[in-house]
Amino acid sequence: MNQTFTKKQKLMQLINILIPILITQLSMYLMTFFDTTMAGHYSPKDLAGVAIGSSLWVPVFTGLSGILLAITPIVSQLVGANNKKEVSFSVIQGVYLAVFMALIVYTVGAFILNPVLKGMNLENDVREIAREFLFALSFGMVPLFVYNVLRSFIDALGKTRVTMIVTLTALPINAVFNYLLIYGKFGFPELGGVGAGYASAITYWLITFIAVFIIIKYEPFSGFAVFRRLYNISLSKWKEILKIGVPIGFSIFFETSIFAAVTLFMSKFDTTTIASHQSALNFASLLYMVPLSISMALTIVVGFEVGAERYKDAKEYSWLGVFLAVLMAFVCGLVLFLFRYDIAEIYTNDPNVLKLTAHFLLYAMFFQLSDAIQTPVQGALRGYKDVNITFIITLVAFWIIGLPLGYYLANHTDSGAFGYWIGLISGLAAGAACLGSRLYYIQLKKFKPINQG
Structure with a gap:
């Protein structure tokens, strides 16, 4: 990553960092997609079991891995x-913390998984598949958490193409092991949906070994000598990581879990409405990868400039990223408006579901605009290490404004199921306004641009 002097140079460097991150995020999205669809082709019960297992695992993983994003x-x-010199020490302490967190998840999961699954209204076969899927997945938990630390280190140097290549390598590996273990091909055991859990665990180990090899072997990573010295555990460094990472993790958890909560509340509606909601939400989640990737890129470039005390450059990067996200939101919104029926046809042939999905996609247009502001601004604030207020704003926007308002509109007005979407859009808009104000305050009061010569 290099110092930049013009807005054009900044835009080019931001895009060069951003595009590999976007491809990486889409690849990770596709990995879950392959698990679900390949299990679905085995049997409906395996599809349901893997879907339930994934729905329990994803909020936990995204929240905890968010803590490690502090790296x-x-x-x-x-x-x-x-x-x-301090970089290698910080990365190794992050690895130690990742292992410790994985062990905590193992311990807690051993006690609560069965009660949680038994508390759900599931068929016995589906419950057993979900339990065994999560058990299989747990074998890859340690390398997955460690990989998130290593990925954060690689990305922080601006070498996002490296993590893109590693993740793209993971896709065919995961698909091959899914094929072998779900369907029992070439002498491998036929495990059904549970095989997807073992396939993911194997994939996590392989990509972690690949990342370690790259960091040891190739510049600029090898120049930091990350694995050449075995440091003692430093609780003070853990405290620094957790101080930044816990608010990030909670912010991500609140943002991802709110949609699970809405889906739960929407169970009172008919099957057509629920299917349409899920289809529109799935496509909106895919489009969300754009502002999310811009957010992650901004954390890197803003953090780099703040560390060098080039606060004017950090400010320019911040708002350049927001402008780029808003521009992309208008493009995505136009696509949603013009092709909403074509998009709906990806998910269903049922005319009633198709029509209702297309209607939900109109609301997704407004999701795009709010996400285009609040998500990149969060990334910029993380670059400044300003995370506590962000966490509070996210909590209030989604759980105190968005969900209660959505519940009221859905149950006490004529809005019906669309009321939840209106509530979430309102929460997102409020969060975007507050986070934008916070970024402006941070840049004005705490990180004033100085003469950079």
């Missing part, structure tokens, strides 16, 4: 300050 602003600021 990105920590490393990017250290690199910006040219403090290479």
Whole structure:
């Protein structure tokens, strides 16, 4: 990553970092897609079991891995300050913390998984598949958490193409092991949907070994000598990581879990409405990868400039990223408006579901605009290591404004199921306004641009 002097240079560097992140996020999205669809081709019960298992695992994983995202602003600021020695120490402490967190999840899961599954209204076969799927997946939990630390280190150096290549490599590996273990091909055991869990675990180990090899072997990563010294555990460094990472993790958890809560509340509506809601939400989640990727890129470049005390450049990057996200939101919104029926046909042939899905997609247009502001702004704030207020704003926007308002509109007005979407859009808009104000305040009061010569 290099110092930039013009807006054009900044835009080019931001795009060069952004595009590989976007491809990486889409690849990770596709990995879950392959697990679900390949299990679905085995049997409906295996599809249901894998879907239930994934729905329990994804909010937990995204929240906890969000904690480890703290490595990105920590490393990017250290690199910006040219403090290479501290980088390797921070990364290794992040690895230790990742292993410790995985062990905690193992322990907690051993006690609560069965009660949680038994508390759900599931068929016995589906419940057993979900339990065994999560058990199989657990074998890859340690490498998955460690990989998130290593990915954060690689990305913090601006080398996002590397993690893109590693993740793209993971896709065919995961698909091949899914094929072998779900269907029992070439002498492998036929495990059904549970095989998708083992396939993912194997994939996590392989991509972690690949990331370790790259960091040891190739520049600029090898220059940081990350694995050449075995450091003692540093609780003070863990505290620094957790101080930044816990608010990030909770923010991500609140944002991802709100949609699960809405889906739960919508169970009172008919099957057509629920199917239409899920289809529109699935496509909106795919489009969300764009502002999310811009957000992750902004954390890297803003952290780099803040570490170098080039606050004017950090400010320019922040708002350049927001402008780019808003521009993309208008493009995505236009696509949604013009092709909403074509998009709906991807998910269904049922005329009633198709029509209602197309209607939900109109609301998804407004999702895009709010996400285009609040998500990149969150990324910029993480680059400044300003995460506590972001966490509070996210909590209020989704759980105190969005969900209660949506529940009221859906149950006490004529809005019906659309009321939940209106509530969430309102929460997103409120969050976007508050987060934008927070970024403006941080740049004005705490990180004033100085003469950069």
